[in-house]
Amino acid sequence: MMLMALTILSAVSARTVAQAAEDSGTSLRGIHEIQVTLRKYEFSPGLLRVRKGERVKLVMAAADHDHGLKLDDFDINQKIPKGTTVVVEFIADKAGTFQFRCSSVCGLGHRNMKGTLVVED
Numbered sequence: 001m002m003l004m005a006l007t008i009l010s011a012v013s014a015r016t017v018a019q020a021a022e023d024s025g026t027s028l029r030g031i032h033e034i035q036v037t038l039r040k041y042e043f044s045p046g047l048l049r050v051r052k053g054e055r056v057k058l059v060m061a062a063a064d065h066d067h068g069l070k071l072d073d074f075d076i077n078q079k080i081p082k083g084t085t086v087v088v089e090f091i092a093d094k095a096g097t098f099q100f101r102c103s104s105v106c107g108l109g110h111r112n113m114k115g116t117l118v119v120e121d
């Protein structure tokens with residue numbers, strides 16, 4: 001049984017995260033890093049593909065407004081303030097197709113700001 005590990009690191013640079021991982025002796029191999037830009041009203045890219053068992057590192061930048069990432073299946077609900085980059089890490093420990101959406105009301109199209117995570121077996 002794989003232990004679900006969720007680390008939310010707010011507003012720190014990728015370099016800081018990498019350094020922290022090295023300091024703790026954690027191998028960085030096997031980390032699947034994906035850069036995601038959030039703007040009205042889309043995630044770019046809107047389709048994220050990873051493999052089951054990977055440690056996924058989402059580096060998310062909110063370009064034009066406060067946005068958020070809500071991915072219920074992996075217990076993630078993270079705000080990304082306008083102009084900042086926020087890193088979220090999780091283990092893709094189950095296969096399937098999962099929906100995520102913006103969790104910070106950002107305007108008229110907010111409810112349609114969605115994306116899809118595909119975890120392949």
Ligand SMILES: [Cu+2]
Pocket residue numbers: 067068102103104105106107110111113
């Ligand atoms: Cu929104």
